[in-house]
Amino acid sequence: MAILDVDLATPPCHAHARQQQAHADEQQDAGEEEDEQLLLLKGVRHLCERGTITKLPARYVLPPSDRPSPGDDEQPPRSSCVSFPVIDLARLRVPAERAAALAELDAACRDYGIFQVVGHGVDGGGGGAMLDVARRFFDLPFEERARYMSADIRAPVRYGTSFNQLNDGVLCWRDFLKLVCSDDLAGVVPSWPDAPTDLRKVVSAYARSSRRLFKELMEASLEALGIRSGAAAEMLADCDAGSQMLMVNCFPACPEPDLTLGMPPHSDYGFLTVLLQDQVNGLEVRHADRWVLVDPLPGSVVVNIGDHFEMYSNGRYKSVLHRVRVNSSRPRISVASLHGLPPERVIGPAPELVDDDKNPRMYMDTDFATFLEYLTSAEGKHKSFLHTRRLITS
Ligand SMILES: O=C(O)CCC(=O)C(=O)O
Numbered sequence: 320m321a322i323l324d325v326d327l328a329t330p331p332c333h334a335h336a337r338q339q340q341a342h343a344d345e346q347q348d349a350g351e352e353e354d355e356q357l358l359l360l361k362g363v364r365h366l367c368e369r370g371t372i373t374k375l376p377a378r379y380v381l382p383p384s385d386r387p388s389p390g391d392d393e394q395p396p397r398s399s400c401v402s403f404p405v406i407d408l409a410r411l412r413v414p415a416e417r418a419a420a421l422a423e424l425d426a427a428c429r430d431y432g433i434f435q436v437v438g439h440g441v442d443g444g445g446g447g448a449m450l451d452v453a454r455r456f457f458d459l460p461f462e463e464r465a466r467y468m469s470a471d472i473r474a475p476v477r478y479g480t481s482f483n484q485l486n487d488g489v490l491c492w493r494d495f496l497k498l499v500c501s502d503d504l505a506g507v508v509p510s511w512p513d514a515p516t517d518l519r520k521v522v523s524a525y526a527r528s529s530r531r532l533f534k535e536l537m538e539a540s541l542e543a544l545g546i547r548s549g550a551a552a553e554m555l556a557d558c559d560a561g562s563q564m565l566m567v568n569c570f571p572a573c574p575e576p577d578l579t580l581g582m583p584p585h586s587d588y589g590f591l592t593v594l595l596q597d598q599v600n601g602l603e604v605r606h607a608d609r610w611v612l613v614d615p616l617p618g619s620v621v622v623n624i625g626d627h628f629e630m631y632s633n634g635r636y637k638s639v640l641h642r643v644r645v646n647s648s649r650p651r652i653s654v655a656s657l658h659g660l661p662p663e664r665v666i667g668p669a670p671e672l673v674d675d676d677k678n679p680r681m682y683m684d685t686d687f688a689t690f691l692e693y694l695t696s697a698e699g700k701h702k703s704f705l706h707t708r709r710l711i712t713s
């Protein structure tokens with residue numbers, strides 16, 4: 320049965336040969352069902368571009384227990400905002416203020432797993448331009464975007480939809496362009512979309528400034544964690560050559576936003592994620608056993624702890640569970656830059672942070688290949704990957 324409100328072609332019925340017709344109808348329904356599923360995999364923007372949708376297609380409807388609590392129609396309710404810690408990079412750079420700023424950073428990573436950064440220079444490195452070019456990319460005709468569609472989660476450039484398209488039972492109201500940025504940016508940029516014409520230039524400038532921010536925050540947090548200088552220097556060299564993935568997300572306006580999510584509850588792979596978003600809020604994090612809307616300060620970028628940092632810090636820093644809700648009137652663009660160590664690097668707790676008495680080792684070692692393998696057979700929601708790595712489950 321067609322469950323979309325947009326038109327799907329339906330061949331005419333004939334009055335005679337009822338039984339044959341019933342059979343044909345069944346086949347047709349099955350065909351329509353298949354067409355519809357194929358259509359949904361072309362993404363939410365494509366779906367919306369085909370005609371006005373007034374009802375959420377069933378594939379996007381979450382079971383009641385997973386739905387966001389009803390928000391006001393335009394934006395999630397402001398009452399659920401918490402002001403997340405603000406880290407001022409300028410203070411980290413002033414020797415007399417560094418110790419106090421490091422203590423604040425350490426507390427933010429432990430208590431929230433997410434913070435806002437000001438004085439970061441990312442805007443100067445092209446945050447506004449990045450959001451603008453992202454919006455223009457999603458505005459391109461579908462055929463242009465579809466050139467980068469791939470079901471292969473390993474593809475370095477990939478246009479896709481939902482969260483983990485391979486395994487999602489319920490689809491998410493989100494399309495994305497994934498761009499893997501290796502340390503040799505010049506080597507990968509030619510494989511990125513060539514439209515809009517300024518995309519490669521703008522995105523590579525943004526990717527570089529986000530990587531600089533990642534390194535500066537890593538340097539500060541390694542100091543805050545008390546990592547020996549030799550080991551810290553090795554980690555920072557790995558950050559220079561580290562993995563970086565840009566997820567350029569588009570969340571179109573949604574006809575029934577309280578029934579679905581733009582992204583399901585998940586934590587990010589890697590050490591730190593630098594998140595840029597436009598004027599439209601939607602990110603919620605799990606804090607003190609409830610979902611809290613992130614309402615960032617103008618000009619700030621949001622940074623969150625990923626699974627690798629939780630493992631490396633032996634649980635001292637928490638990778639934050641987060642999700643994205645959508646709304647009925649305003650499309651939203653966000654750009655998440657996920658940073659980690661080189662893909663071949665094995666991640667495990669830092670020796671300085673493990674002792675047999677008070678801080679027993681909480682996680683086993685892991686690597687990127689194990690993660691990819693995990694994703695092909697699991698949805699990857701919640702903190703499920705991290706839990707497969709836990710040695711102590713209490
Ligand atoms: O859009 C957002 O605010 C968050 C995006 C996100 O969590 C991700 O891309 O992993």
Ligand SMILES: [Fe+2]
Nearest residue numbers: 586587641655
């Ligand atoms: Fe995320």
